[in-house]
Amino acid sequence: MKAVALFSGGLDSTLAMKLIIDQGIDVLAVNINTGFGSTKDRLDHMQNMCDQVGAELRIIDIQSEFLQEVLFDPKHGYGKNFNPCIDCHAKMFAVAKRIMQAEGASFLVSGEVLGQRPMSQNKDALQTVLNESNCDGLLLRPMSAKLLAPTIAEQNGWVDREKLEGISGRSRDRQLELAKEIGLEDFESPGGGCLLTDENFAKKMNDFIKHDKFEVKDIPLMKFGRHLRLSDGAKLVVGRNQEENGYLQNINNDKYYHLKTIGLPGPHAMLSKNASQADKELAAKIVLTYCKAKDDKTYTISFDGDEVQGSPFASREDIQPYTIM
Numbered sequence: 001m002k003a004v005a006l007f008s009g010g011l012d013s014t015l016a017m018k019l020i021i022d023q024g025i026d027v028l029a030v031n032i033n034t035g036f037g038s039t040k041d042r043l044d045h046m047q048n049m050c051d052q053v054g055a056e057l058r059i060i061d062i063q064s065e066f067l068q069e070v071l072f073d074p075k076h077g078y079g080k081n082f083n084p085c086i087d088c089h090a091k092m093f094a095v096a097k098r099i100m101q102a103e104g105a106s107f108l109v110s111g112e113v114l115g116q117r118p119m120s121q122n123k124d125a126l127q128t129v130l131n132e133s134n135c136d137g138l139l140l141r142p143m144s145a146k147l148l149a150p151t152i153a154e155q156n157g158w159v160d161r162e163k164l165e166g167i168s169g170r171s172r173d174r175q176l177e178l179a180k181e182i183g184l185e186d187f188e189s190p191g192g193g194c195l196l197t198d199e200n201f202a203k204k205m206n207d208f209i210k211h212d213k214f215e216v217k218d219i220p221l222m223k224f225g226r227h228l229r230l231s232d233g234a235k236l237v238v239g240r241n242q243e244e245n246g247y248l249q250n251i252n253n254d255k256y257y258h259l260k261t262i263g264l265p266g267p268h269a270m271l272s273k274n275a276s277q278a279d280k281e282l283a284a285k286i287v288l289t290y291c292k293a294k295d296d297k298t299y300t301i302s303f304d305g306d307e308v309q310g311s312p313f314a315s316r317e318d319i320q321p322y323t324i325m
């Protein structure tokens with residue numbers, strides 16, 4: 001007997017899988033990549049969790065489907081920020097169901113805890129997700145199973161309902177107790193969660209879609225740097241530290257120039273290629289302001305080889321009107 005689990009890398013989904021594996025069922029842990037999760041050290045963490053509970057890990061990339069079908073027109077709207085959680089969950093379950101059928105698995109598992117997130121994990125929201133993804137009856141939520149209607153796996157006796165949990169609410173006490181019981185180590189996820197729930201990220205997204213069509217290739221650029229919108233509408237991104245400079249340097253997006261200060265150490269920056277000459281000059285000025293440049297001197301900035309001359313602003317406060325975040 002085999003089950004497919006939606007696996008976020010977090011404690012709840014790890015424990016949910018363990019509760020099923022302990023009943024003699026093989027679990028395929030499917031992590032669905034929408035593009036907006038944090039990437040830092042994540043893969044190693046997920047592999048470590050799966051190894052500890054004995055699940056097989058598989059990453060499924062749905063970035064393109066997610067942008068086309070979920071992110072910009074969610075049937076059930078957004079949460080507090082740019083997060084279409086109900087539609088996103090339904091999409092993830094529909095994808096997991098496809099994998100379940102292809103793998104010959106018998107049911108689905110998720111780590112959701114009733115009432116943990118008041119908006120997206122209340123009873124109605126959980127049921128809506130099941131209806132939207134046609135997974136009603138197929139999805140077992142081991143962490144809260146005793147509080148929910150029995151699923152096919154329990155009705156058929158594949159899983160003993162008595163050995164599942166009845167957790168609800170935001171407290172993690174029972175989860176920590178279970179982690180201790182099974183000797184689970186290093187279970188705190190590294191990095192942040194989904195960027196779509198972040199207020200500043202939502203500001204960047206809202207600004208982006210006012211000016212451009214958002215594509216999969218734009219996702220990496222949204223994750224790093226200080227974001228600015230220039231006078232004629234061009235987008236400028238400036239690395240805030242060495243780590244961000246490194247990430248920006250490696251982004252390959254044909255809609256953007258890479259900017260380099262010549263003969264002067266400075267941040268890595270990117271500017272939309274449809275920028276007017278005035279916006280190129282403004283971008284040069286802004287980037288120079290973040291360097292140790294003197295405002296009475298002229299410097300050269302390369303835009304993928306094309307050169308623009310400029311001087312910095314007298315103060316970083318002059319940049320404020322262009323800053324999104």
Ligand code: SF4
Nearest residue numbers: 083084085088089194
């Ligand atoms: S937090 Fe992000 S990944 Fe999770 S359901 Fe909401 S939109 Fe999807």
